[in-house]
Amino acid sequence: MTENSETGRAIVLGGKTGLLGRPLTKALADAGFAVLPTTRSELDPFDAAAVERALADFGATHLFNTVAYTAVDAAEDDVPGAYRLNRDLPALLAKCCRAAKVMLVQYSTDFVFSGDADAPYTEEDATGPRSVYGASKLAGEKAILESGLLQYQILRTAWLFGPGKKNFVATMLNLAKDREELRVVGDQVGSPTYTVDLAGWSADLALKNPVGIFHAVGTGHGSWCELAAEAVAAAGLSCRVVSIPSSEYPQKAYRPRYSVLSNAKLAEAIGRVPRPWVQTVREYVYSQMHTDD
Known part of the structure; x- marks a missing residue:
């Protein structure tokens, strides 16, 4: 792409292989950014000197961190591992970005909340994580806020699905091909989010550069059972989905x-309402039916 100095230059940690990193790299490029996607082997995100060199050499204006410990159940038995990736890494990146005067974009989660509400959580609502994963992600948010970094965006998202890597929707579709019935949890309700859309919102925010915490999810709400049922229906499969x-x-x-x-x-x-999650599930399913990805 042609460099556009007015748009910006973004490094995307995890940009070559991640469920979010890959569509994020494309969305930023489409928005006019020069983009450098990396893997952990190419750029060790825990090597502060290497990160600082990369920011300087690339002339970065933004650093996106899509590297995280996301194995929710495994985190309960691997507290140090979860906190290393979800707290210590954002803290280190915040220091690097503060020194380089670079915008840090960090992704967080709905798990920072207790789940006891009856109305959608806003950015101002009290947090109260009830899992190691949620607590470690909240600790990462706090590390950024306490770092002295003035340029940051923390995007809380949830229930990600999208092309290129294993995700809940893809798993349900694979199971539904060979089963007459799927039994899926119906009493957990959240905000299903398409990675392609999340990537687009991220690029929009990067263009405007507001500072703060943002909830970035698909519009509407649904249970895991409803998400699975929408996907199975969109794929035209005859499998029953039971709550x-x-x-x-x-x-x-x-x-x-x-x-x-x-x-x-x-x-x-960003000046637009995110699409309903049901619409994005259908788009994702249809796209997967016509691709080898």
Whole structure:
């Protein structure tokens, strides 16, 4: 692409292989950014000197961090590993960005909330994580806020699905091809989010550069069962999707009962309302039916 110095220059940690990193790299390029996607082997994000050199050599205006510990259940038994990636890494990157005067974009999660609400969470609502994963991600947010970095965007997102890597929707579709019935949890409600859309919102925010915490999720809400059912229907599969309570599918880490996020602040910042998650599920399913990705 042609360099556009007015748009910016972005390094995307995890940009070559990640579920979010890959569409984010494309969205930023489409928005006119010069983009340098990396893998952890090419640029060790824990090597502060290497990160600082990369920021300087590339002339970066933005650093996007899509590297995280996302194995929610495994985190319960690997507290140091979860905190290293989800707290210590954002803290290190914030220091590097502060020194280089670069905007840091960090991705967080709906798991920072307790899940006890009855209305969509806003950015101002009190946090209260009930899992190691959620606590470690919240600690990463706080590390950035306490770092002295003035240029940051923290995007809380949820229930990601999209092309290129394993995700819940893809797993459900693969199972539905060979089964007459899928039994899926129906008493956990959240905000399904398409990675392609999240990447686009991220690029929009990068163009405008507002500072703060933003909830970045698909519009509307649904249960895991409803998400699976929409995907199966979109794929034209005959598999029945049956709702079950969480008690029938025990997991090591606590899952929020209700973790719907309000994206009103994001909509105001980017000048458009994010698409309904149901629409994006259909788009994703249709696209996967016509691609080898």
